[in-house]
Amino acid sequence: MSSAAPLAVRRDPQHGYLGGVCAGFAARVGIDPLLIRIGFIAAVALGGVAIPLYAIAWVLIPSDSPERPAFQRLLTRQDTWLVAAGMGCLTAAGLLLLRTWDVWFVNDRFLWPLVIAATGGALIWRQSQTAPERVAQRARLPRQTVNRATAGAALVVGGALIFLYANDALAPARDVVVPVLVILVAVAIILAPWWIRLVRGLADERAARIRSQERAEVAAHLHDSVLQTLALVQKRADDPREVAALARRQERELRAWLNNSRPSGEETLASALEAAAAEVEGDHHVPIEVVTVGDRPLDDRSAALVAAAREALVNASKFAGPEPISLYVEATEERVEVFVRDRGPGFDVEEVPTDRRGVRDSIVGRMERHGGHATVHSTPGYGTEVELVIE
Amino acid sequence: MRRGRVDRTLVVAGLATIALGALLLLDRLGSIDLRFDYLAPAVLAAIGIVLISAGLS
Amino acid sequence: MTTVVIVDDHSLFRAGVRAELDGLVDVIGDAATVEDAVKCVVELEPDVVLLDVHMPGGGGLEVLRQVAEKRPAQRFLALSVSDAPEDVIAIIRAGARGYVTKTISGEELADAVRRISDGDAVFSPRLAGFVLDAFAAGAAPVEVDEELEQLTTREREVLRHIARGYLYKEIAARLNISTKTVEAHVSAVLRKLQLSSRHELSRWAVQRRLVD
Structure with missing residues (x-):
C-alpha cells in the first residue's frame, strides 16, 4: 500500500471466495x-x-x-x-x-x-x-x-x-x-x-x-398538454376566439400544474370556484379573471354558493359580450362573499321579463334556500354585478 | 428470484430439524458417539441457519 | 409623451408590447438582460420602466436593486406572467410601483404607465387580492407601528373594488369620492406594502404558494 499508488485498490468479488x-x-x-x-x-x-x-x-x-x-x-x-x-x-x-x-x-x-x-x-x-x-x-x-x-x-x-x-x-x-x-x-x-x-x-x-426523473415528468406533461394545445392552435389558426380560448385554458392548466401543491382530494371553496370558472370559460369562451382572498373547506352551503356563482358566470358569459368577467371571492370564518362582474350592456333590474327566470330561481332562490342572499346590481350601459353572500 | 411459492424459512427449518433428528438417531443407533461438545454446535448451527434464512426470505 | 423602457428577455414579447404601446406612450428603448437594462435605464432616464419579473441573472429584482443605487427616483411597473404571490410581493416591496399581468390590453397598459409616471400606484385585480389576503385580520403582529400594519376601511374597500374588476373612475363613482382620492388610497396601500415591517408578508406569500 505505497502512497504513490495511482491505482485504487478494488475488491474483486468475482475472483474471490468471500469479499474478493x-x-x-x-x-x-x-x-x-x-x-x-x-x-x-x-x-x-x-x-x-x-x-x-x-x-x-x-x-x-x-x-x-x-x-x-x-x-x-x-x-x-x-x-x-x-x-x-x-x-x-x-x-x-x-x-x-x-x-x-x-x-x-x-x-x-x-x-x-x-x-x-x-x-x-x-x-x-x-x-x-x-x-x-x-x-x-x-x-x-x-x-x-x-x-x-x-x-x-x-x-x-x-x-x-x-x-x-x-x-x-x-x-x-x-x-x-x-x-x-x-x-x-x-x-x-x-x-x-x-x-x-x-x-x-x-x-x-x-x-x-x-x-432526470423530474425532467422526464416535465417533458411528459409538456407533451400531454402544451404541445397538444399548440398543435390545436395551429389547426384552428383561422378562428381567433377558439385560439384565445385554447390558449387561456392551457395557461390555466399549466399554472395549476406549476402550483400543484394544493393537497389533492381536499376540495376547498376557492379551488371549487376556480374549477367552475375554468369550466364556464371552456364552454363559453369568455375570459374569467378569478381573484380569491382567504379560503375555507367546502361544505353544503359553500357548495350551493359555488353552484350559484357558476350560474352567474354562465349568465354573464352569455349576455355580456367578449369583455373579461371578474370573479372575486372573499372568504373568512364567518362570512363568504362572491362577486361576479361583467362589462356587458347591463339591464334594468326592475324590468326583468318573467320568462327569464333563470337568474331568480337558480341564483337568488338557491342562495336563499341555503340561508344566504343574492343581489343583482345592474345599470344599463355599465355592466352587471351579482353579489352572493353567506354568513 | 421468487419463482416458487415455497416458504424457504419453513423448508430450511424442516431440513435443519431433519438433520438434527438424523444426528440423534445415529447417536441412538450407536453409529456415532454424540457428546455435548458436538451436539451444542450442531444445534447452534441449525438455529443460525434458520434465523438467516428467515431474515433473507 | 411618457417615455418608457421595456425590460424583458423575450424579444417577441418586447416587440409585441412596443407595437401595442405605439402612439400611446413613447418607447425609447428596451433591454433583454439585467446588465443591459441597468445601463439602458441609467442612460436614457425614462419616466417608467416596464419590468419583467423573471429574467436570467437575478430577474427584475436585480434590476430594481442596481438601478436604485444610481437613480433612486426611477419608477417601475412590474409586468409578468407569474402570479406567484412571493414574486409579486417581493418585486413590490423592492420598489416597483405597480404590478400588472402580461395579458393586460395595450390601452390599459398605457394607462397604467401614465399613472405610474404621475407617481401613482397601479394594482391589478390579482395584486389587490394578494394584498387583501396578506393584510387579512389575525395576521397582525404586536409591538409594531399600528398604522403601517393595518389597512383602513376605505383602503380595504378600494382594494376590494379593484379585485372585483372595477376601474378607478368607477370606484370613485361608487364610493362617492374623486378619482384622485382613489389613487391616494392605492398609493397609501403601496406605501404600507413596501414599508410594513411585518415579516409575515414574505412568509405569507410563501405559505400561500404552498397551500394555493
Missing part, C-alpha cells in the same frame, strides 16, 4: 491471489487478527464489479436482526466445534468476543451494503436505521474490548494486540477517503437520478 479482498490486493500488486491467501491464512493461524482486518477491508474497499459473491449477498438482504443473530449462532457453532477439536487458538478467550463481533459485523455490514434505493425507501425510518448501526457498532466494539481484556493477562499477547490496533487505525485512515468518496458518489448518483 485478497483477489483485489493481488490484482493491485500484480501477483497470484493464491500467495496473498496463503499469507492471509498464515496470519490467521498466527494470531487471528487477520480476520477483523479482512472484515474491515471488505466493508471499506469498494468493489470493482456489481457481482457479489453468494456469501455477501446473503448479508445484504432483509431483516438485519435475524441475519445478525443467525451469523452469531453460526460463528459460535463453528468456534465451539473448533474448540472441541482443539484447533489452533480457539478457547474461551476468543470464542465470545468473536461471536459478538460477528453479530455486530453482520448488522453493520447489512447497513453499509444496503442499496441506495432501499435506503431511500427506508428513509422514513431513520431512527431505526441509526439504531441498528449503533447496536452493531456497540457489539463489535464490545467484542473487541472483551478480546483485549482477555488478552491483557498475557503479556506476549499484548505485544500482538498493540501493533494490530495501530495497523487498524492506519488502515482506517488510509481507507476513509475511499469510503467517503463511495458514499458521496452514491448521493450524487441519486440526486442525478431524481433530476
Whole structure:
C-alpha cells in the first residue's frame, strides 16, 4: 500500500471466495491471489487478527464489479436482526466445534468476543451494503436505521474490548494486540477517503437520478398538454376566439400544474370556484379573471354558493359580450362573499321579463334556500354585478 | 428470484430439524458417539441457519 | 409623451408590447438582460420602466436593486406572467410601483404607465387580492407601528373594488369620492406594502404558494 499508488485498490468479488479482498490486493500488486491467501491464512493461524482486518477491508474497499459473491449477498438482504443473530449462532457453532477439536487458538478467550463481533459485523455490514434505493425507501425510518448501526457498532466494539481484556493477562499477547490496533487505525485512515468518496458518489448518483426523473415528468406533461394545445392552435389558426380560448385554458392548466401543491382530494371553496370558472370559460369562451382572498373547506352551503356563482358566470358569459368577467371571492370564518362582474350592456333590474327566470330561481332562490342572499346590481350601459353572500 | 411459492424459512427449518433428528438417531443407533461438545454446535448451527434464512426470505 | 423602457428577455414579447404601446406612450428603448437594462435605464432616464419579473441573472429584482443605487427616483411597473404571490410581493416591496399581468390590453397598459409616471400606484385585480389576503385580520403582529400594519376601511374597500374588476373612475363613482382620492388610497396601500415591517408578508406569500 505505497502512497504513490495511482491505482485504487478494488475488491474483486468475482475472483474471490468471500469479499474478493485478497483477489483485489493481488490484482493491485500484480501477483497470484493464491500467495496473498496463503499469507492471509498464515496470519490467521498466527494470531487471528487477520480476520477483523479482512472484515474491515471488505466493508471499506469498494468493489470493482456489481457481482457479489453468494456469501455477501446473503448479508445484504432483509431483516438485519435475524441475519445478525443467525451469523452469531453460526460463528459460535463453528468456534465451539473448533474448540472441541482443539484447533489452533480457539478457547474461551476468543470464542465470545468473536461471536459478538460477528453479530455486530453482520448488522453493520447489512447497513453499509444496503442499496441506495432501499435506503431511500427506508428513509422514513431513520431512527431505526441509526439504531441498528449503533447496536452493531456497540457489539463489535464490545467484542473487541472483551478480546483485549482477555488478552491483557498475557503479556506476549499484548505485544500482538498493540501493533494490530495501530495497523487498524492506519488502515482506517488510509481507507476513509475511499469510503467517503463511495458514499458521496452514491448521493450524487441519486440526486442525478431524481433530476432526470423530474425532467422526464416535465417533458411528459409538456407533451400531454402544451404541445397538444399548440398543435390545436395551429389547426384552428383561422378562428381567433377558439385560439384565445385554447390558449387561456392551457395557461390555466399549466399554472395549476406549476402550483400543484394544493393537497389533492381536499376540495376547498376557492379551488371549487376556480374549477367552475375554468369550466364556464371552456364552454363559453369568455375570459374569467378569478381573484380569491382567504379560503375555507367546502361544505353544503359553500357548495350551493359555488353552484350559484357558476350560474352567474354562465349568465354573464352569455349576455355580456367578449369583455373579461371578474370573479372575486372573499372568504373568512364567518362570512363568504362572491362577486361576479361583467362589462356587458347591463339591464334594468326592475324590468326583468318573467320568462327569464333563470337568474331568480337558480341564483337568488338557491342562495336563499341555503340561508344566504343574492343581489343583482345592474345599470344599463355599465355592466352587471351579482353579489352572493353567506354568513 | 421468487419463482416458487415455497416458504424457504419453513423448508430450511424442516431440513435443519431433519438433520438434527438424523444426528440423534445415529447417536441412538450407536453409529456415532454424540457428546455435548458436538451436539451444542450442531444445534447452534441449525438455529443460525434458520434465523438467516428467515431474515433473507 | 411618457417615455418608457421595456425590460424583458423575450424579444417577441418586447416587440409585441412596443407595437401595442405605439402612439400611446413613447418607447425609447428596451433591454433583454439585467446588465443591459441597468445601463439602458441609467442612460436614457425614462419616466417608467416596464419590468419583467423573471429574467436570467437575478430577474427584475436585480434590476430594481442596481438601478436604485444610481437613480433612486426611477419608477417601475412590474409586468409578468407569474402570479406567484412571493414574486409579486417581493418585486413590490423592492420598489416597483405597480404590478400588472402580461395579458393586460395595450390601452390599459398605457394607462397604467401614465399613472405610474404621475407617481401613482397601479394594482391589478390579482395584486389587490394578494394584498387583501396578506393584510387579512389575525395576521397582525404586536409591538409594531399600528398604522403601517393595518389597512383602513376605505383602503380595504378600494382594494376590494379593484379585485372585483372595477376601474378607478368607477370606484370613485361608487364610493362617492374623486378619482384622485382613489389613487391616494392605492398609493397609501403601496406605501404600507413596501414599508410594513411585518415579516409575515414574505412568509405569507410563501405559505400561500404552498397551500394555493
